[in-house]
Amino acid sequence: MNHNRQSNDGNHDDDSALSDFLASLMDYTPTIPDELVEHYLAKSGFQCPDVRLIRLVAVATQKFVAEVANDALQHCKARQAAVVKDKREKQQKDKRLILTMDDLSKSLREYGVNVKQQEYFADSPSTGIDPATRDE
Amino acid sequence: MNNGCLENRKKEHDNSQKRPKSYKFGSKSDDFALAIAKVAVAQLCESVGFQGFHLSALETLSDISVRYIYSIGKTANLSANLAGRVEGNVFDIIHGLEDLGSNLGFSGASDVDRCVVSSGVVKDITHFVGVSDFIPFAYDVPGFPVVKESTKTGSFWEKEEVPPGEHIPSWLPAFPDPETYETRLSVENETMGVSNGKKTESELERVERKMDRSLLNLQLRFAHNENKGGSSHGSGYVATESNPYLAAPLHVGEKEVSPVVLPTKLSNEVALRNPVHVDVGNHVSVLETFAPAIEAMKSGLCDSDNGKKKLLYDQRPTVRFKIGIGKKSLGTISDFGSQNEEDLLKIASWFGNDNEKDDKKRRVEKILKESVESSKE
Numbered sequence: 253m254n255h256n257r258q259s260n261d262g263n264h265d266d267d268s269a270l271s272d273f274l275a276s277l278m279d280y281t282p283t284i285p286d287e288l289v290e291h292y293l294a295k296s297g298f299q300c301p302d303v304r305l306i307r308l309v310a311v312a313t314q315k316f317v318a319e320v321a322n323d324a325l326q327h328c329k330a331r332q333a334a335v336v337k338d339k340r341e342k343q344q345k346d347k348r349l350i351l352t353m354d355d356l357s358k359s360l361r362e363y364g365v366n367v368k369q370q371e372y373f374a375d376s377p378s379t380g381i382d383p384a385t386r387d388e
Numbered sequence: 389m390n391n392g393c394l395e396n397r398k399k400e401h402d403n404s405q406k407r408p409k410s411y412k413f414g415s416k417s418d419d420f421a422l423a424i425a426k427v428a429v430a431q432l433c434e435s436v437g438f439q440g441f442h443l444s445a446l447e448t449l450s451d452i453s454v455r456y457i458y459s460i461g462k463t464a465n466l467s468a469n470l471a472g473r474v475e476g477n478v479f480d481i482i483h484g485l486e487d488l489g490s491n492l493g494f495s496g497a498s499d500v501d502r503c504v505v506s507s508g509v510v511k512d513i514t515h516f517v518g519v520s521d522f523i524p525f526a527y528d529v530p531g532f533p534v535v536k537e538s539t540k541t542g543s544f545w546e547k548e549e550v551p552p553g554e555h556i557p558s559w560l561p562a563f564p565d566p567e568t569y570e571t572r573l574s575v576e577n578e579t580m581g582v583s584n585g586k587k588t589e590s591e592l593e594r595v596e597r598k599m600d601r602s603l604l605n606l607q608l609r610f611a612h613n614e615n616k617g618g619s620s621h622g623s624g625y626v627a628t629e630s631n632p633y634l635a636a637p638l639h640v641g642e643k644e645v646s647p648v649v650l651p652t653k654l655s656n657e658v659a660l661r662n663p664v665h666v667d668v669g670n671h672v673s674v675l676e677t678f679a680p681a682i683e684a685m686k687s688g689l690c691d692s693d694n695g696k697k698k699l700l701y702d703q704r705p706t707v708r709f710k711i712g713i714g715k716k717s718l719g720t721i722s723d724f725g726s727q728n729e730e731d732l733l734k735i736a737s738w739f740g741n742d743n744e745k746d747d748k749k750r751r752v753e754k755i756l757k758e759s760v761e762s763s764k765e
Contacts, residue, residue: 266503266505266506267505269505269506269514270478270505270510273510273513273514273517274478276517277517280517280522281522281524281525283428283431283432283435283523283524283525284425284428284453284525285424285428285525285529286529287424287529287530287531287532288421288424288425288428288457288529289457291421291532291533292421292454292457292458292461293457293458293460293461295412295458295461296457296458296459296460296461296462296465297461297462297465298460298461298462298464298465298468298476298480299465299474299475299476300475300476300477301475302477302478304478305476305477305478305481308478308481308513309457309460309461309481311513311516311517312460312485312509312513313453313456313457313460314432314516314520315512315513315516316453316456317429317432317433317449317453317456318432318435318436318516318520320449320452321432321433321436321438321449322436324438325436325437325438328438348439348440349437349438349439349440350438350439350440350441350442351433351438351440351441351442351445351446351449352442352445353442353444353445353448355445356445356448356449360452362492363491363492364491365452367448367452
């Protein structure tokens with residue numbers, strides 16, 4: 253009985269926490285606009301008249317993108333730190349942090365998204381091979 | 389096998405060139421939403437600390453964020469439908485978020501008897517909202533897609549019109565006003581209609597005017613055709629004042645028509661194969677041979693009797709056409725010894741084109757022969 257009471261109180265707290273959170277969402281405007289989220293939710297077939305749920309999805313997506321970008325930033329900084337060890341000139345030039353496909357694919361891999369690009373494009377299978385071996 | 393594989397590869401290559409992106413999120417109709425997503429993602433990356441982007445990276449990330457929204461919606465919709473609901477609620481969304489977050493994991497994921505309300509996903513989001521800065525979207529986004537307001541044409545019932553005909557229900561959209569397709573006639577009807585009091589005469593004149601100006605109004609023409617067919621069926625041929633195209637069809641023998649003369653060879657063949665046919669001579673009137681067929685067509689417009697149908701089966705001769713031989717046999721007019729010159733000219737006029745073609749062919753052959761001989765020399 254005690255356990256039940258505690259769980260009931262816990263549930264009540266959780267319920268209130270959730271409802272408070274949803275209420276607070278109305279004050280916080282996420283960066284991703286509501287119309288965009290509504291459009292893609294409608295495309296997927298999800299019907300909901302409640303605006304708070306749309307805000308919830310928007311905030312969740314914002315969190316996801318922020319995490320991915322953060323990881324990519326860490327990769328970018330790590331690469332710059334590795335380069336600095338070799339040449340000091342690059343440190344002054346590459347102060348700008350640029351989101352590249354390379355960093356993005358590394359960070360997305362942890363989230364289960366496989367973004368792979370061709371490393372290079374060649375004219376024929378024998379491009380770049382040592383000419384001695386090519387003749388053979 | 390090899391050729392088949394190569395063709396498949398080519399087809400896939402062509403298809404990939406035509407549709408480089410996924411059809412769902414890369415089609416032209418989605419460009420607006422993707423552009424908005426790009427701006428939002430760029431703003432988020434800037435807040436994280438990036439100062440510049442590669443365009444391909446930005447496009448990839450915005451595409452992935454859009455798919456994230458789509459997959460949340462799809463999972464939430466699925467869980468709502470499983471619960472027997474059409475509209476989703478907060479629990480469906482939390483289920484969807486847990487599904488997507490199960491890859492990396494969230495706090496409390498391994499608890500067996502956890503409640504959705506106290507899900508770790510929600511706690512993470514709550515924490516994120518508390519920590520992150522407030523970054524409003526850069527532009528004002530209108531509600532899209534914009535729904536076009538359709539101009540609804542009122543139904544018969546709404547317009548309080550009686551539909552013409554019992555087969556038309558009143559809830560269907562009403563027919564357009566007759567003024568929209570009778571503009572020219574309405575003005576002159578007032579001037580001419582005064583002198584003629586009878587309704588039938590005014591209709592005739594109206595029809596005449598229409599045909600003169602070549603206004604093809606099928607509805608009225610059918611209506612007038614019915615009226616005329618019913619009125620003139622017994623009387624026969626209508627006076628020349630009326631429109632010849634709308635006159636009642638002629639029966640056999642009503643009007644004198646010049647007979648069609650077939651050449652002796654064809655007529656003899658027809659006579660041999662059709663002992664029932666009365667005229668065995670050279671002058672075979674085609675109209676008579678095909679009169680039953682023509683009657684059958686016309687009887688379809690008027691009320692058809694069974695007697696006419698019987699006529700069909702009794703009198704129709706078997707006509708066999710020979711293609712290919714006829715050209716050569718008819719090209720030379722000297723075969724017909726007993727024919728009149730007029731008839732010969734008629735036949736020649738039919739096959740005149742063929743004669744010309746034969747002449748041209750002969751000339752071409754002559755020229756070719758000459759050229760070959762000259763080249764040989």
